[in-house]
Amino acid sequence: MSYLYEPAAYTPDIWPESYWRASSPALPPCPTLTGPVTADVAIIGAGYAGLNAALELRERFGAEVVVLDAAAPGWGASGRNGGFCCLGGANLSPAQITRRVGALAAPEFDSYQQRAIDRVADNLARYGIDADRGPAGEVLLAHSARTWAAMQAQQGADGVQLWGRAALRDAGLNCATAWGGTYRPEGFPLHPLKYARGLAVAAQAAGVRIYGDSPVKTLDHANGLWSLRTGAAQVQARRVLIATNGYSDERLPRWLSRRILPALSTIIVTRPLSLAEREAQGWTSHLMTYDSRTMLHYFRLLPDGRFLFGARGGVSAQPERLARFTARARAEFEAMFPAFAQAETTHDWSGLVCLTGSMAPFCGPVPGAEGLFAALGWHGNGVAAASEGGRRIAPALMGLPDTTPALFKRPPPRFPLPRKLLLRAGMAAALWRDGPLRPAPEEA
Ligand SMILES: Cc1cc2nc3c(=O)[nH]c(=O)nc-3n(C[C@H](O)[C@H](O)[C@H](O)COP(=O)(O)OP(=O)(O)OC[C@H]3O[C@@H](n4cnc5c(N)ncnc54)[C@H](O)[C@@H]3O)c2cc1C
Structure with missing residues (x-):
């Protein structure tokens, strides 16, 4: 099975009728992938994780980066969330983190969460993104x-x-x-879609190629190169980042199957x-x-x-x-x-967050798949955490050591029971x- 929910949750041409969409400037045009394209790194998913990874790869390492989205930047949770730029990202207490990963892992995750909020603030300032930032705390x-x-x-x-x-x-x-x-x-509220859109504009200005309406359907590896097919068109890259979170097709790659648990969250906005x-x-x-x-x-x-x-x-x-x-x-x-x-309610919509079998994000190499990486599982708190996760995984995509927390490096196990039953x-x-x-x- 490639998706846990009904097709309505994943159909890219159905945009949620969100207040964010109604109050955001138009998204930057992103062409559909048509011809064969090559890049150093291909990223699947143009949410906070994918766009931050793309920016870091381009700005810090000068990499040739292609981002593919089934719909458009911010179509997923990054354009639908509550706009809480806050602490979070895992569903584990400090004691549980210490037991699982060791004494240094809990303070390391604490500092990650704070740095993640600073990262969003820095992104807003650096790229001049006006995302209606609200009061701290x-x-x-x-x-x-x-x-x-x-x-x-x-x-x-x-x-x-x-x-x-x-x-x-x-x-x-x-x-x-x-x-x-x-x-x-800690933290501050923001307009989530304006933030996602601002990241996409900044990435394009930096030279990242973003393709919209380009769902990756197959992912194959041969002769040291990954091929990502969207139908007739394809991207070839040495390294690939899966940044699809709750919207992941669990065949891409098959390793992902049943290791994530997408969960619904719903928002209403009044007049x-x-x-x-x-x-x-x-x-x-x-x-x-x-x-x-x-x-x-x-x-x-x-x-x-x-x-x-x-x-x-x-x-x-x-x-x-x-x-x-x-x-x-x-x-x-x-x-x-x-x-x-x-x-009265003027807008309501839903979206998918992503839990994992380890109750922590996964940010690292996909086991047994050379050059394939994933950054996902932000446990309903990804405005800050996914932004920072995308940044921190970038060095690994260049073959360099990275600074993702030890907690994020453990591949999540498969859920042992049917996930709807668990839910x-x-x-x-x-x-x-x-x-x-x-x-x-x-x-x-
Ligand atoms: C209703 C709701 C409220 C939330 N509120 C908050 C909040 O207030 N604060 C907070 O911190 N977090 C919140 N979250 C969680 C937060 O939005 C997410 O953790 C974060 O946006 C995840 O970003 P991402 O880049 O990992 O994934 P997403 O933004 O979900 O992006 C994934 C992208 O992958 C694309 N994709 C999927 N499959 C393919 C494919 N095969 N080919 C190409 N593209 C593909 C999708 O089109 C999508 O654009 C909320 C989430 C929801 C749904």
Whole structure:
């Protein structure tokens, strides 16, 4: 099987009707690959990982680089996400990382996450990308008495600030279901498609050849050269990077099969809320915010006063099943922000994030395939992590040592059970653990 979900999730000529698409300048034209082309490195996937790798290869090593996308730059998760440029990338605690990879691996991953955020900031500045950057910091809201107690017990860790309900209200973050929360200073929100588009413009200006509407259908290796066929046309390159994340065709290469678990995430965006409406809810802050549920919600005010609300879940990309999931997300939004209930949804869309069998990204050589590399599995947090991953894998594509964290170098194992079954079971357990959405007491 090459894809986990229904074709609707992967059809390149179906663009999501996202708010990002409606508010972004047109993408730079990217021709379809027609003739035979050669390059030092061919990259499959024009999202943050592929475009950052291309920029690094071109600017730092002067390599001839071709990027192929089945649709266009930013068509995948890079043009659909919540725009949280934040810490993250793996689903492992520091203790788990230490047990698996060794004592140095956890601090190494910590520093990677911080560098990844700096990388995005640097990209925006260096290439003059106006991506509607918002205020620094991120807030995690406790959804239950238990998580709030755990947050209080960890008070003082890593310069994290603890905010009770009153402090949240003072900060313009009044959510009906929040018991309290923590603020940490790292990260900032941005317009994800403007960022992806800006990277594509910068890559083209640097001399990277980007081809759109060019799905790679086969990948073969002979005489030290990889051939990537998109139908009649082909690219030949000594080295290849797979940067297709949740949209990967699992035959490219077959090694990938069942080592990744694409998962759905859905976003709704409301019409702009007036200041009076925002004050009625007590939510006036533009900080990035998410809650402590395993099936987490992520939300923020956009620069023009619209509210973005995201939810993870769903096991089908059938339009009617997605519509049901979106309706559930809308009901949860109204439970958490009752004063916004009259603000209609103007845009909703879904996309695929990518988990792996090791619960960490994979960034390295594909075992047993000389010259073939992959950079994927950002666990729903790839704005920063995939950007940095693309940069860090570049030296390896030039045959040089690279600085990807040790955690990312371990090839993920295959999932042992049918993945839809795992998803259903995992989601049911998470929903049970999370419990129903209930208003928090006024003074928690
Ligand atoms: C709804 C949603 C919300 C999210 N919110 C956040 C957030 O707020 N913060 C955060 O950090 N992360 C978030 N993420 C995750 C983040 O968007 C991803 O981790 C990141 O964009 C991955 O980038 P990428 O370059 O690896 O892959 P993608 O951006 O998914 O790009 C993969 C590309 O590969 C192309 N492709 C696939 N197969 C082929 C082929 N055979 N030939 C040619 N091209 C091919 C696709 O067309 C696609 O453009 C979210 C994701 C979703 C879906």
